[in-house]
Amino acid sequence: MPDNTGSTPQDVISILRGVMDPELNDNIVDLGMVRSAEVEDGEAVITIALTTAGCPLRATIKRDVQHRVETLPDITSVTLRWDELTADEKARTMERARAKARDDARPTRVPTSTRVLAIASGKGGVGKSSVTVNLAAGLAAKGHTVGVLDADIWGFSVPRMLGVSERLEAERDVETDRPVIRPEKALVGDGEIQVVSMGLLVESEDSALMWRGLMLAKAVEQFLNDVAWGDMDYLLVDMPPGTGDVQMALARLLPQAEMIVITTPALGAQKVASRVADMARRSHMPVVGVIENMGAFVAPDGASYPLFGQGGGQRLSDEIGAPLIGSIPLEPAVGAGGDEGVPVALGSDGPASIAIRGIVERLVDEISPPTDIGGCSARMLAAIDDALGALDRPR
Ligand SMILES: Nc1ncnc2c1ncn2[C@@H]1O[C@H](COP(=O)(O)OP(=O)(O)OP(=O)(O)O)[C@@H](O)[C@H]1O
Ligand SMILES: [Mg+2]
Known part of the structure; x- marks a missing residue:
């Protein structure tokens, strides 16, 4: 008898639509690379066919x-x-990949090779925005190209936290005649972060009010479609509290998106855990890790004060089955850095900064390594072109 609560092969296929072949610019399901998916007693057995067996993209x-x-x-x-x-x-x-490239059918301007990390939480005020800008700063400082999309449309705080205030300019794309918005650049050490936020489009909180009729999901869609993002290793999305619409829109438009959940160390995480699991399930956006924020405050004398409790990050991680990537302590410098527009991850050697840099290392090395392009499919396309060319050529 089929198990009604467990995941079905169809669920497996659905979630595999988020796995991209970055060279062919499409997902492995629609490219016909998923041969089969079976589920038995909690074991998923999946057969994937590659263009060439020794494909470097295999890993x-x-x-x-x-x-x-x-x-x-x-x-x-x-x-x-x-x-x-x-x-x-x-x-x-290859024909499908070509047709797609020809029609420019990709739904957004975000490259399929970009790792998209949605920074979410089961409740507000836990530090999503602070963590987003600090991870972005840490990644950029390591030489990665990073974008930040402030999806907290009306509660935007990213511009202030990254110290950008220039208005975004919209231009017209000469080829498509569609508007393009150039993201603002925040300079971070030797690197830079591309930033897009409603806070850079509206003049003031008052004019923000006039935009409120616009549906949230629509605004996010415009940010993905009309912003000239260019190549990026990572796109971090600061999610609004509550999510719902925005989450669904993001999952639909960027199927490769993965979620990182921020929580405080408070133990009453039960409700939060089920909310997070529910969000992930409904949007087919996998949770790849948990970050605990506002961990114990460490005084200069070394005494530790767990003001917001203890153990919440580990418990949430156990409950939703995603690794605890790290824990960021409470430190006034985090708030001060946000107010000054200089993320604490840069330049400070305080405990929060050290924790954030550790989390960045783990993200890059293990949790969501940047996509390594330059594999097999491009060579394949060239080989097919050569073969077709040889057929066409008069002998
Ligand atoms: N580790 C920390 N130490 C000290 N203060 C912190 C820390 N993390 C966040 N804060 C402060 O807590 C407040 C809330 O943080 P933040 O705005 O990042 O949360 P949020 O989850 O994005 O909130 P919202 O749900 O409203 O979008 C801010 O004033 C921020 O400076
Ligand atoms: Mg926020």
């Missing part, structure tokens, strides 16, 4: 598939089998 695809499928309810293990596309299948896959 990235393996990680993405495992990461996403493991987040499905009641899946305890994921077994991956590899296969190679037949000549016919390859031709079909």
Whole structure:
């Protein structure tokens, strides 16, 4: 008898639509690379066919598939089998990739190679925005190209926290005749962060009021479609409290998006955990990790004061089955950095700054490494072009 509570092969396929082949600019399901998906006793067995068996993208695809499928309810293990596309299948896959490139059918201007991390929480005021700008600053300082999308449309705080205030300029794309918005640049050490926020579009809180009729999800969609993001290793999305609409829009428009959940160390996390799990399930956005914020305040004499409780991050991590990436202590410098527009992760050697840098390391090395392009599909396309060219050429 089928198990009604567990995940089905269809759920597996749905969540695999978020795994991209960054060279072919499409997801592995629609590219015909998922041969089969079965679920039995909590084990998902998935067969993936690659363009060439020795494809260098294999490691990235393996990680993405495992990461996403493991987040499905009641899946305890994921077994991956590899296969190679037949000549016919390859031709079909490439044809689809080409047609897509021709029609420019991609739904947004965010490259499929960009890691998209939605910074969310089960309740407000836990430090989503502070963590977002600090992770962005930490990633940029390590030389990654980073974008920040402030999806907290009316409660925006990212511009202040990153010290940007220039108005965004809209231009017209000469090719498509559509408006394009150039993101604002925040300079961070040797790197820079591209920033887009409603706070950079409206003149003041008052004029923000006039925009309120606009649906939130629509605003996010415009930010993804009309902003000239360019290449980015990471796009961090500061989610509004409450989520719902915005979350669904993000998951639909950027299927590769993954969620990081911020929580305080307070233990009453039960309700929060189920809310987070529910958000993730409904949007098919996997939770790849938990970050605890506002951990114990450490006084200069070394005494530790757990003002907001203890253990909440680990408990939430256990409950939703996603790793605890790290814990950021309470430190006045975090708030001060936000007010001054200089994220604490830069330049300070205080405990919060050290914790944030540790989290950035783990993100890059383990949780969501940047996509390594330059693999097999591009070579494949070239080989097919050569072969077709040879057929066309008179002998
Ligand atoms: N680790 C920390 N130490 C000290 N203060 C912090 C820390 N993290 C966040 N804060 C402060 O807590 C307040 C709330 O943080 P923030 O605005 O980042 O939360 P949020 O989850 O984005 O809130 P909202 O749900 O309203 O969007 C801010 O004043 C911020 O400066
Ligand atoms: Mg916020």
